[in-house]
Amino acid sequence: MSKKDSKKMDHSHHNMNDHSEHSEKEMAGMDHSMHMGNFKQKFWLSLVLAIPIVLMSPMMGMELPFQFTFNGSEWVVLVLATILFFYGGQPFLSGAKMELKMKSPAMMTLIAMGISVAYFYSLYSFVANEFLGDHVMNFFWELATLIVIMLLGHWIEMNAVSNASDALQKLAELLPDEVTRIDENGKEKRVSLQDVREGDHLIVRAGDKMPTDGVIEKGTSTVDESAVTGESRGVVKKVGDKVIGGSVNGNGTIYVLVTGTGESGYLAKVMEMVRNAQAEKSKLEALSDTVAKWLFYVALVAGIVTFVAWLFLADLPQALERMVTVFIIACPHALGLAIPLVIARSTSIAAKNGLLLKNRNALENAHRLDMIFLDKTGTLTQGTFTVTGVESLKTDVDEQEILRYIGSLEANANHPIATGIMKYLKDQGISPYKAEEVKNVTGVGLEGEVDGKKVQIINAKALEELDLHVEKSKITRYQEQGNTISYLIIDNELSGLIALGDKIKPEAKAFLAALRERGIIPAMLTGDNEEAAANVAKYLGIDQYYAALLPDGKEKIIAQAINEGHQVAMVGDGINDAPSLARATIGIAIGAGTDVAIDSADVVLTNSNPHDIIHFLDLAKQTRKKMVQNLWWGAGYNIVAIPLAAGVLAPIGIILDPAVGAVLMSLSTVIVALNAMTLKIRK
Structure with missing residues (x-):
């Protein structure tokens, strides 16, 4: 972005930066990848560090056929494992810190617990074996494989789900860099947009973008407001009429008195609504995070109970080893891949069906939708x-x-x-x-x-x-x-x-029929006039419709439906739809729409065809099914493994051998990967 752009952005939206710290915390719950650096690079470097560790340290005490050791290999393993823990484990440790700060331990906390326990216990094991002459089992193998597999899972997920680009920048780009201002002597002067103040007098010529909100003092023109308000036909403007920053002047030259710039302007208010709505929505928790949260609490309680029990039954070293085994088994490798592999698969299927998935939670929440709000202009019609x-x-x-x-x-x-x-x-x-x-x-x-x-x-x-x-x-x-x-x-x-x-899109009628078939009620929202809205609604057989809406009006209707207990999708393409797209349970943007709408949405229809929403609903249903199956495979074996590792069957002589636990862990990882690959949607 040029210096000019960034200055313009600072001027137009400086009040928005105050929220950056707050929104980063909000985003943490929604997408860990946003603040975790480059997973791809971390994965490959961690893999290089992990290979020698896997070759030189036993798997939960069990020597594998391909492994070897030499004099001093323990030191090499220790050094490599230390680098790996602090370098490869960093995203999980900082992610856990953020989750704990937000009082919501989830996937990152579970992984951080697993790798920290594995590393520090192995460090104790190294000191005990090397300097105290004891024989204590280490978990360097588990540490290395856990970090590498979890990094792989996060990289796959990041790769699959595209990160939202900067909507603030897109909004700033709707405004011109320079404007023509008239000074007190009536002379024209080109000035930077950031120097414009309320009360200034500007000239906006034919075809120019409206630089600020204002009132026409002289001249008439037809203004294209479709990008900002959704009104499909050009709006005739004369002296005394209001104009909106970001709209496009038609064929007349007009003189405008500036009434709103920067944070008081229409676009800035829209952006503020988008941010507030996104912050609210980010409280929705991903399915895997819910599972991870429960696993974390179960493991914590089981680990502590195990330690206390074995302290009475045996001695401190054995109690410690049992507790560590419980903690490590609670963080299964398969859990790190269970969801990312399904997301990667469903994202590629989605792309082939005209869908760009931007927020993984959209796939998880779509099965509960019972209402869909459709913007008229550009969604049901050509725009x-x-x-x-x-x-x-x-x-x-x-x-x-x-x-x-x-x-x-x-x-x-x-x-x-x-x-x-x-x-x-x-x-x-x-x-x-x-x-x-x-x-x-x-x-x-x-x-x-x-x-x-x-x-x-x-x-x-x-x-x-x-x-x-x-x-x-x-x-x-x-x-x-x-x-x-x-x-x-x-x-x-x-x-x-x-x-x-x-023009009404030819596929609109079939799309609405398919929605009703799935028990989803369609409703229409539009910034267009009442008469146009009523005719389109009648023609398409839509019972609920709302016309002549401003962005806050649309957002209020969505918020009200959500408060009434509905699970709501919103489909739109304009800046005026952005707050509603952000507020809805799932925001679906039309690919031919404005970048601001696309940035506020969870799903983008790349072909601008509303019928692709049906593909999304069917894909989401299949995806959730696979996610639930994979979570059962990934975390389900813990139901058996944690109690056995804790030693509940020790009185009758059955204790889960750590090596058996490792084999089960590997098996569930393979099953999870194969299961994800079988995901498909029937046309």
Whole structure:
């Protein structure tokens, strides 16, 4: 990022940095990988350190066929294990510190306990064997393999789930670097955005981005607010109207009085809402962390009870060894791979089905969804105000002729309908006729003269007043989709019509039917006007819809549904959707939408096809099934192994041999890996 960008960001969003420490703590619970450095590098270097340890130290007291020792090999193992513990174990130790600080021990604390106990007990074993002449079993082999496998698991997971990029930077990029300010003498001057203050007077020319929130003092224009508010058609702005920083000025030059910059601006408020929502949502706990939390407490209690019991039954060294075995067995290698392998597999399946998974919790929480809120513009519809149909209503005039006549009057008009029509003509390669004496008739439309013929473009109300009628079948489908229809009159004869609107995506109806089949209620949210929203909702058969919403309105509806006990997904594509995407149980962004929406979401639809959500729901169901199976395999053997390692069956002569524990551990790791590979979704 350039210096200019970073300065601009500091100015626009300096109040947001206050939260960085807080949000880092919040994020810790959600994704350990965010603050743990480079797992890939750590894994490979740790593997290099671990190989000689595995070759030179026994596995829980059992010599393996490929192992060897030589005079002084114990010292080599000690040095390598020490480096490995502090270098390879660092992410788990700092992760545990963070979890304990947050009073929520989970996976990191469990791993840290396992490796710390293995290292420090092995250190004691080394001193006892080398200097005191005792024979105490060491756990260097377990330490090395545990660290390497856990690093591998975290690397696989990090690799699979892409980290969210910086949404603050994306918001800053929506604003221009420099603006044109008018000083008290009326002179224009280019200044940096960070020097703009409330009360300044700016000029915003055609096609420029609106640098700040403000009020128009002079001029009129059509402003594209689709990225920031979700309104699909351009909004006509005149003197006294408000403009929003980040929207795009259309074809007029306007003079703006600045009313909001930096933290008081619209975009900064949206970002604040996103942050608050994400902080709330990060309290959701991953399935594996819940299992790890229970294992940690079970191991801690079992270890202490074991130590006390064996202290009475035998002696201190034996009590210590039993306790250490319990602690190490409680942190199974398989648990470190159980979830990452499933996530890696489901992420690659997702990618093939048009889905980018950004937050692993989305997969775990999707099975509980019972409601899905869909943004209208860009999600259910294409998101552009465009020509949806042209009809000839006179036998001797074809559709191309209709467009030439309509284009002749609309060519110089300055409103969203005209812009949509002229773009359509350009895309179709159609040149409009030349019109003369074009004038705007208020409340009716346009009229002019083409080759001596009187040509008019009028609305439905004016059509009725002229006592002209159109066949119902010709206009029904346009009305159902909430399109705006304009009629072409040539020499007082109804000759054709043109419909404009935001096209409903062809796959929308099938997608909604598939949702209902799965018992999920669809609801529609939009920043668009009530009439457009009602028509689309009716056409698609959506009973619940909310129109003319600002970002905080959308977010409040989501928050209310969650408070009522619903598990909610939100699908959207605009900046105005970002707070709702962050607040929802699962936020799903349309890939063709804004970067800010994508950054706030848990899942991104790379093909912008809402039907891919069905693939996500089916994949999430299968993924959770595999996760639960793997957690049973990864942690389930502890149900047997911990009590046996603790010696509950010692009175009848059965004590789990540490070597048997190690074999069981290896076996569960293999089963977990194979099980993850069998994950698939049926089309």
